[in-house]
Amino acid sequence: MHGDSGWSFPATSALDAAVLLALFSGVFLVGWARARHRYVDAVWGSAFALVAVVTLTLSGGHGDTARKVLLTACTVIWGLRLSVHIAWRGRGAPEDPRYAAMLSRAGGNPAWAAYTRVYLLQALLVWFISLPVQAGMFASGRSAVGTVLLAAGFGLWLLGLGFESVGDWQLARFKADPANRGRLMASGLWRYTRHPNYFGDACVWWGLFLIAAGAWPAALTVASPVLMTWLLVAGSGKPLVEAHLSETRPGYADYAARTSSFLPRRPKAKD
Structure with missing residues (x-):
């Protein structure tokens, strides 16, 4: 010390x-x-x-x-x-x-x-x-740019926390209904992205990075949110979940074809 x-x-x-x-x-x-x-x-x-x-x-x-x-x-x-x-x-x-x-x-x-x-x-x-x-x-220290980054990072963190919390809550309610056993969740936030919880996690860690990045040494840690995002999108997150759902949930291929894989957007119209 x-x-x-x-x-x-x-x-x-x-x-x-x-x-x-x-x-x-x-x-x-x-x-x-x-x-x-x-x-x-x-x-x-x-x-x-x-x-x-x-x-x-x-x-x-x-x-x-x-x-x-x-x-x-x-x-x-x-x-x-x-x-x-x-x-x-x-x-x-x-x-x-x-x-x-x-x-x-x-x-x-x-x-x-x-x-x-x-x-x-x-x-x-x-x-x-x-x-x-x-x-x-x-x-x-904190410059004017650092203050802007801090505010922007906190806003992005709030967006991420809200997105994943609401997504988790919606999925938990869906699974708690016995009528939905074996069915696929495709409503609420899950209508706009197949992984609202992972999208939220990515926003949280990019937000934390921005909060810290207003000072030069912390700005060098950008590899950390990059790795977290990679894990969610291409590592142990999305690929494993989707492989499981494609085997256990009928209609998953159709859902995946019309719903964004990560970034929220309006679903594609059915053919």
């Missing part, structure tokens, strides 16, 4: 990594003991919130106070909402087929495969994607 000014950014970021390692290692022990690796999904959002709180606490006198508070509040609100939603949605559910399939293909020690390919990977992703939040806490 460096006097009253708080920890340095490198030291704080290194501690964030250590905290994430401890968190995901603990979740691994619980998941392995209960044969439910899906628990890690509910920890994802909370892990970002934890990084934000730890970074704010250790940053001391570094950085711009308004930016620090906004980054922390936005990250915590988004992360806790997501964790609660995923935990509630998955209560009593069996193992996630993604993890079951991964472990069935893994050679060698299955525990080591799960720990490295699921838990350590997610810890690394949380650390890297949260770099705008970490760096933004240490960015000093």
Whole structure:
């Protein structure tokens, strides 16, 4: 620790990594003991919130106070909402087929495969994607451009949080109706994009980046929202969900043909 000014950014970021390692290692022990690796999904959002709180606490006198508070509040609100939603949605559910399939293909020690390919990977992703939040806490001063970016970023964050929250709520209501068992959700926000929750997530992280990017060091972390967007659009998000839905939901091909894959827009008219 460096006097009253708080920890340095490198030291704080290194501690964030250590905290994430401890968190995901603990979740691994619980998941392995209960044969439910899906628990890690509910920890994802909370892990970002934890990084934000730890970074704010250790940053001391570094950085711009308004930016620090906004980054922390936005990250915590988004992360806790997501964790609660995923935990509630998955209560009593069996193992996630993604993890079951991964472990069935893994050679060698299955525990080591799960720990490295699921838990350590997610810890690394949380650390890297949260770099705008970490760096933004240490960015000093705020120019007129920085203030505009802060306001724009907060607006984009609000849009993203609202979009994914409403989309999740609409889907939860749809699934709660027994009459919709086996049917495809294609109304509400899901009429304009096949993935309102993923679109919302992308907006949240681009918004957080803009809030932080008003100061030069934090502007260098643009790779973080790029990676998050890639994961949602082409990585472990959209492709896996769509592959599952195409096999389990009749009419999915027709829905996909007329509905935007990511960015919201008016659906195409039926032929």
